Amino acid sequence: MNGNLSPNTSNGYNLPMGVTDISHEIYDLHMLVFWICVGIAVVVFGAMIYSLLKFRRSQGAIADTSMVHSTKVEIIWTVIPVIILVFMAVPAAETILKMEDTRNSELSIRVTGYQWKWQYQYLNDAEGIDYFSTLAEDSNFARQLHSGIDPKTVPNYLLSVDKPLVVPSGTKVRLLLTSMDVIHAWWIPDFGAKRDAIPGFINELWFKVTPGKEGLYRGQCAALCGRDHGFMPIVVDVRTPDDFKKWVLEQKAALNPPALPAAAPAAAPEPVKTAQLN
């Protein structure tokens, strides 16, 4: 379970490129806007620094008190930012359209947040697979106050779980997110995927991991949810579609030993509103 040394494809100071088309688009947008900001910063900070060096009283600069306003200049520096903003908004809007298009998904999983664990209930062909995913025990021991355990000795400290979410690569996976208590948020940076899990609502989210990028991907709850908010990680185990099918069969076989009745859900779910999407 501790395959990747780094929790995501980030280099430690920038967004991860990620392993989905959407995460790539987000990365490109992020870099586009970043470089535009750098460009503006060079011009604006350049003008400021030039003024600070050139127009110093100690250097004998005399103030030009007649310079009070210029309608022309003010129109120019109102219009140019508008153009730049439109230039950024168009590709951003295109990506939003793609992110919100949850049609034609091939596998749906209901994700339920609890204080402080995640429940994964598979639908479609994997129906019946239903389990909880909590912080791995070694991390849980080490994270106690005054545990005396050096977190550096714990593999994937705070980012490993007992049972990860297993999904196939190259498949459009749709998550249906809700919560049984307070608001949580499901976030895997490498998928460019974050959405709140809210009691009484079902939020949708989809991702499709590029084939060949199978492996473990890690994230954390991203909405303050109480005492152990920092200790309910999310790990996704991406497998090839064939390996995923094998895993589903294994799980189902383990689920239905002839003598035992199927596990009944522990509690009736709260009334759920239809999602307010679309």
Added chain:
Amino acid sequence: MANAHEIAHDDHHDQPPSGIKRWLFATNHKDIGTMYLVFSLTMFFVGGAMAMVIRAELFQPGLQLVDPVLFNQMTTNHALVMIFGAVMPAFVGLANWMVPLQIGAPDMALPRMNNFSFWLLPFAFTILLSTFFVPGGAIAGGWTMYPPLVLQSGDSFPMLIFAVHLMGVSSIMGAINVIVTIMNMRTPGMTLLKMPIFCWTWLITAYLLIAVMPVLAGAVTMLLMDHFFKTSFFNAAGGGDPLMFEHVFWFFGHPEVYIMILPAFGIVSEIIPTFARKPLFGATSMIYATASIGFLSFIVWGHHMFADGMPMAAQLFFMMSTMLIAVPTGVKVFNWTATLWRGSLSFEPPMLFALGFLFMFTIGGFSGVMLAIVPADFQYNNSYFVVAHFHYVLVPGAVFAIMGAVYYWIPKWTGNMYNMTLAKTHFWLSTIFVNVLFFPQHFLGLAGMPRRVPDYAVQFSDWNMVSSIGGFGFGLVQILFAIAVIQCIRGGKKASATVWDGARPVGLEWRIPSPAPYHSFTTPPVLEPAEVRRS
């Protein structure tokens, strides 16, 4: 005869009443302004101490010092104390001191209400801070008070609501006072467009306050009803809607952000022209830009909630409206830069803080534009990138502007100059440490560290350690500010009426002697053209 007697009686009042009564029953705008500022500085250190606990725990991975519950109490109360206790009262204090002096009024329009609005605050914060000692501990669900989490609080919950109500009442009364004063008590000849820009930004801020503080009051009252009277405003099991709270909260919360920055814009617009010895460039467009920002602040609240699951049309709308704010904000930054251009600059402490504001607020503005891009926001949302963004606009933004304002006007208040070397040291160390503190948080957020966590994965260790070192440094350096202020109150080189003699201070506040007499402008002054910031 009675009249003559009254005049003589008034003359005796030129000295402030002595003892505790001067402060308890204060109706003088200068006394109340002083109390607001002292209160704000106290809260700045209280909230700062909480930040020190946060940064100490985050110094290295693993939990060394505090339990996660206490950590959450620290983040929650740090925010509440800094926003409602430090930044907002500082601006009200500055308005109390400077609005009457700038418009040539003898006092605020409603002095008794002024007293009431100040004295609510110590009670509000006593209640808020005493929650650390009640069963269940202090409030720990985040300053945003999202249900259902906040409903899990112990006895601190109703105390929080009551404290928020008191703060809201205080803010609304403060805002009413500013509006009534500005609208009715400007000296003859001072039309609205001739009014100093600090008063303008405060006027717009006051309208924002009146518009949104009742919304916050409504939101927290609904929380109270859900908790104690079994209503279901936000309870999904009863047919309610937890998302509605977020909408209502951010309808308050986003204008609140501008409440904490518009007066800072005003301060910077006062300081830069003085030390550039040049009129403010595009002064009228500055006013329009401020008003546009005020208006736009009401239609962007959804950008706090992109990850909550929002209809696509709403995502697009809030993205566009948010990006639009960059336009008037850009106009302001460009106008300040143009004011520096072909000026004759000198670098006294207020100017240093204004320039620090100019650079670092702009950095916060850039990350703000990035956050507006919805797809990227899904990655930034609730990460340390957001923490870096809003601290850049609030600390080297709002807080630097407040400190700049104090360094600018304190000689007028006390009659004494402060230790310039000390103030400059305070500026440079603050600037270095604030960047060491907050710049690495951009990296942490982009690399995937969520905010509001007491512990983190080991690959976030290095930048957290750097950030904590910056935090301790920044916290310690603020003691220099307290020293500079206390020394200045006690004595020092005498300041002239215009204080900044070699520079170009413009406005009525420089006409009266330093220190400003207890009663000033008892008769409306005649406005000279040279006392107006525009040509």
